[in-house]
Amino acid sequence: MNTADLGLPVAVPSTALFTDQYELTMLQAALRSGTADRHSVFEVFTRRLPEGRRYGVVGGTGRVLDAVENFRFDETILGFLRERGILDEPTLDRLADFRFRGDIWGYPEGEVYFPGSPVMRVEGTFAEAVLLETVILSILNHDSAVAAAASRMSVAAGGRPLMEMGARRTHELAAVAAARAAYVGGFHTTSDLAAGFRYNIPTVGTSAHAFTLLHDTERDAFTAQVDTLGSGTTLLVDTFDVAEAVRTAVEVAGPGLGAVRIDSGDLLLIAHRVRQQLDELGATKTKIVVTSDLDEYAIASLAAAPVDAYGVGTQLVTGSGHPTCSMVYKLVARADGDTPGTPLRPVAKRSMGAKTSLGGRKWAARRLDADGIAEAEVIGTGPVPAELADRQLLVPLVSGGTVVAREPLDAARERHIAARDQLPLSATQLSRGEAVLPTEYL
Known part of the structure; x- marks a missing residue:
């Protein structure tokens, strides 16, 4: 829940400059080459989980939706780009009325993910979808890292309350995002009043x-x-x-x-x-x-102690040793022209080493065993098998430029608990290991 949900006033600055310069220079070059309006599909995924982690947690989806809504180039921003000589006038004119009018699908916030999981899919013209890369990755990489650390600490706490108190250990704005992500991952309260104000998280101190x-x-x-x-x-x-x-x-x-x-x-x-x-x-x-200075291991070591609650700061807001999830934003399909309805062709990077990707617009589903426990993350580009039709993971987040997936923060928190409980028991082990579910490609 944000302050708009509470009826509270809040300044909403543009997020348009939360980006890397090459997003804008690619746009300018695409406009000159006539390819800017080709329908394009970008996907967010990670090639591997942080070392030793058994599952990832999607955090920051609600903040991504805010960022997309507020991605606007006002006169001040356009003036900055003009004065620096970063863009030419035709490109600045194009940005003057920029609005993302495409579609975004993704794993809902709080859901767990695994290597290769298409946690977010952004579709639209190349011109509008490419500009969102940096801000989306910035939010998802940070918030998902904190949410994953929070989830592990929540498991270690065994139901005892957890207080987030890491504001003094990170950037003041990152602290608010971290408190939000920690709440999604299972924490109960925060010491950060800005997080309490903006997201209605219970505060303590x-x-x-x-x-x-x-x-x-x-x-x-x-x-x-x-x-x-x-x-x-x-x-x-x-x-x-x-x-x-x-x-x-x-x-x-x-x-x-x-x-x-x-x-x-x-x-x-x-x-x-x-x-x-x-x-x-x-x-x-x-x-x-x-x-x-608690982390999940210290919390677990106190399981037999007469402790009623834990307060966690530094290790939480820095992802407990893994401050990023290494998510990437890759073009996986695009049209050959800019005529509406032109078929999409799969595209993918084919470089040497581990930085290859799989082309094509993907769906994802989680297969369960006879006891209702997850046994595989299934990803495909063709028809969805009938037995997985009701187990698909991606949901619509933005449709035609309009956000369609606003929800209270508690919904994401509850979703995470349910998703984690559906994983094999070994997912909650703190010992190092591989992803608890294999990723299968169809």
Whole structure:
């Protein structure tokens, strides 16, 4: 959900310059050669998953739709391109009334994907489809990487709440996108208020060590926080001596203290000690929240600890070691002329090495076994087999330039949980391995 869904005002800047210069120079050259209006089909896919990952997660689809809608060349942008001498006047005239009027299909946000999966298909004239390459890849590569990391952390947490708190570890705008992607991947809340404002994600936050150090004593700090936020707040107990802080926290807030947060040290050992101490003090319902450079492996190592929630920052917003999905945007089919209805011919790069691609407009479906568990990602360019007709993955996102797939963010979040649950159990293993589903081409 974005602020438009909430009835809140928000500035919507053009996304037209979120692109590489060669997209525009290709357009200019295509206009001169008479090929700019040939019907073209581009597809987004990745040739392989990041090392050790068993599945990918589609993140950022909703943001792509926003970017496509706002891809406009106003006078300021056209003036910039003119002053730099990047484009000639005929090309600038063409861009002055640019609107994407084509079609976009894709895996719905939150769906899982595998090597070769055509996660997005963009169709239109070459002139309009080529311009969207950079902005689409920028969004999908970043958001899908964060969503995949979030998904793995969600599995490791085993149902315990997860708080996204990585805003201070990345670019301020990337932080908002990361919070959104983390929510799709299974996180419950964010500390980033911009993400809460724009996407209606629940927000959390209480105090840092600086607040404790501001006061003359730890007791004074706890008292001020409880007086302000109530006894249900979360008190940070590792500024000095943890045991003493827990004792003071319960004395100040009473046995109804909401939670204590531990941000350093041996989290497994400290969590057990704090749980025992809280119970002995009568604060049996006080929860324990842990933070401190967590990733999916650290979270999994705390599975047996009396931890009630996790706060994750750096590793989440950087994709837990894989900050991109290496998705590419390739022309896979085009017409021989610009007359409407001209048949499409498959095209593909045939260079040496691993950077080859498969031509033709593709469909994708997920085959299930007798128990309803996914067993293969099936991709083809011809007729869809009857047994896979109701298992197709691509859905219409934009039709004739109009967005047709707006949905609440919670829908993408719920879709991801359902898609992940349909994968073989080995998909949730944190050990390194190949993609949990093979990709079959028909």
